[in-house]
Amino acid sequence: MTDVLSVFLSPNGVKNTPFEIKTPLDGMTLDDTKALALNLVDSLVHLKDESGEFRVPIPTGGFKVDSKSWNNWEWTQGVGLYGMWHLFEITGDQTVLSHIQDWFNFQLAKGTPTKNVNSMAPMLTLAYLYEHTGEIKYRAYLESWAEFIMHGIPRTTENGIQHITFRQVNEGQLWDDTLMMSVLPLAKIGVLLNRPAYVEEAKRQFLLHIKYLADRRTGLFFHGWTFIERHHFGEALWGRGNSWVTIAIPEFLQLIQLPPDDSLRVFLLSTLEQQVEALKKYQDSNGLWHTLIDDPDSYLEVSASAGFAFGILKGVRLGYLDSQYREIGLKGLEAVINNVNEKGLVQNVSFGTPMGADKDFYRKIKLTAMPYGQAMTLLSVVEHMRKYL
Template identity: 85%
Template sequence: MAPDPLAVFTSPEGVENTPFEITTALADMTLQDTQALALRLVESLVKLKDESGEFRVPIPTGGFKVDSKSWNNWEWTQGVGLYGMWKLFEITGDTMVLGHIQAWFDFQFAKGTPTKNVNSMAPMLTLAYLYEHTGELKYRAYLESWAEFIMHGIPRTEEGGIQHITFRQVNEGELWDDTLMMSVLPLAKIGVLLKRPAYVEEAKRQFLLHIKYLVDRRTGLWYHGWTFLERHHFGAALWGRGNSWVTIAIPEFLSLLDLPQDDHLRVVLLSTLEQQAIALKKFQNANGLWHTLIDDPKSYLEVSASAGFSFGLLKSVRLGYLGKEYHEVGRKGLEAVVNNVNEKGLVQNVSFGTPMGANKDFYRKIRLTAMPYGQAMTLLCVVERMRQYL
């Protein structure tokens, strides 16, 4: 199936970044400053709305548009937003942040859950942590239902890969790097939490299968997708945010499973992460950010991917997954990301949700707007910064 051109969300002349300069140095930020920034990000996140409706995406059957920008909706965008808030709650115990998370789930469950797919699975990662924290039984039924869908109900590609089906397209025979963050990581967490080893083993297999088909052996970076039907990588894009899901997911997965040092999967994931980190160090812009096409300096600089890279690198160095030489790469990225947060707490220069592109120009023209995942990915690396004060 051909990728959705998303023409309504592109501009023919391309997209320009909002200029920024380093005005806030991390070295000058206290723990209180950093926590205040995190709370400002949360405040703006829970107030996000698409007032004009310009970013609502029509479903193929017509008559309905999905709002992935506003907070009080259920899509992968809000799912990542929830996870960023959960990470802040874990380190601060802030009951207001916990209240926002619980209120979101209460509202969505009362409204009714959406159609199950790869992306709508994303909130289940935070729900698993919420159930673990509260013991609230009503959460368990949702976790079991959604995990069983990923295990046995979702369409599969050749070799049993999780087909990246979304509300918009079935994407027959397609693997996307997004899947690791949106469905595989939640499946692993639910498997650990509910003591379902089959879930964990399936998550392991999905990581290996996605590595097999999506890693670019020339650079160590990841292609956005692979089609088994036509046997190619679509536009062969080494897309920033898609790569950042990997930089986040691998250390999160490894820390969740706590595999032995000599475990073969652990060794493969660490080497895969290191190869990506080598490329990220090479392609980092002088100002600390990364381009939306990582190896294309003419594509715009994009902050959500940069935040994901900074978090993943900093966490991986802290846990010993990567060498200390990558700390400065992550620190420099974090400083640039922080300086893209405006006075309202909104993260600037974040690209809108991006389906599979048939060519690289598709990615260059995706519009920029504040999004829940931009807030959350920035939160992730700000929280990682807070750990340095502990």
């Protein structure tokens, strides 16, 4: 590919960093790919918000949360840990494992934060870490946090997991982010600790979120739904929100191992296929997707694109998706890789994004390197590494 992305300026002034396809996938060896993955990890564990520009104020309490720097506990770092775990699973790299263990040891010694949908995210990796090491101290945390999601977290109408965060209670709201941040960890803990009720609740949450967030016109997903006012807020078909679905469905199905003719499995796979068919339609000529998927005037966004590449390529590999979709996954991956700078930082990643009342809200979100941008790129790179096995 020789397409060059010129400087892309949205109507609201957010500018993409230009990139050129200079590292084609077919020119990368296994060693090249592993080196890229380790560079992504190194940059991830050294991420800091030096200026404090991206620290988010808490409505009460008078202090700000740093979701950009590595040594903190939020969903951003939770996704970062999960990307590293995928790399460790395929390489056995002890340095990567040490980064994960060091993070948990530091955070658990410091004390866990308030439980909510987003702070649940690190529990997914902790469950895999407990399974790998047998370290008994981890089990109590898994049990406590899973019980919170089962019985302690606020619920919406129809008993949905309310997307409560450290910033907002979000009463009566379902967000697609919840599937990645809380439902996947609940399912993994349920399988690991032999708690069938957890797995059944995870299944029900997938069905409920799809029921209220799926856009029947496109096959894509709205960012959120409110039971109180009964609407989809700004009706945004937001990129990263959609990518959580593309990631979560293959991960969930691989985790719970349903029979081929199971009705839930068939339903989730048809949902995924409809979404990927829409992604095929809206993919930019350079391989990325826009932060508002159906709006070519919104900026191109790399974390969502990496999530789509991962979910599509994994879906094809596992037979969840037809092989025809491999090409768009590879095209997306190639574009994502070429948004990694020489320091291993992933460019053109949108900052954390709460619910928007209109589409302009999403167009104005700033771009900056973030732990999840590193990790979602890492997930897609590691998935590509499997072709060498």
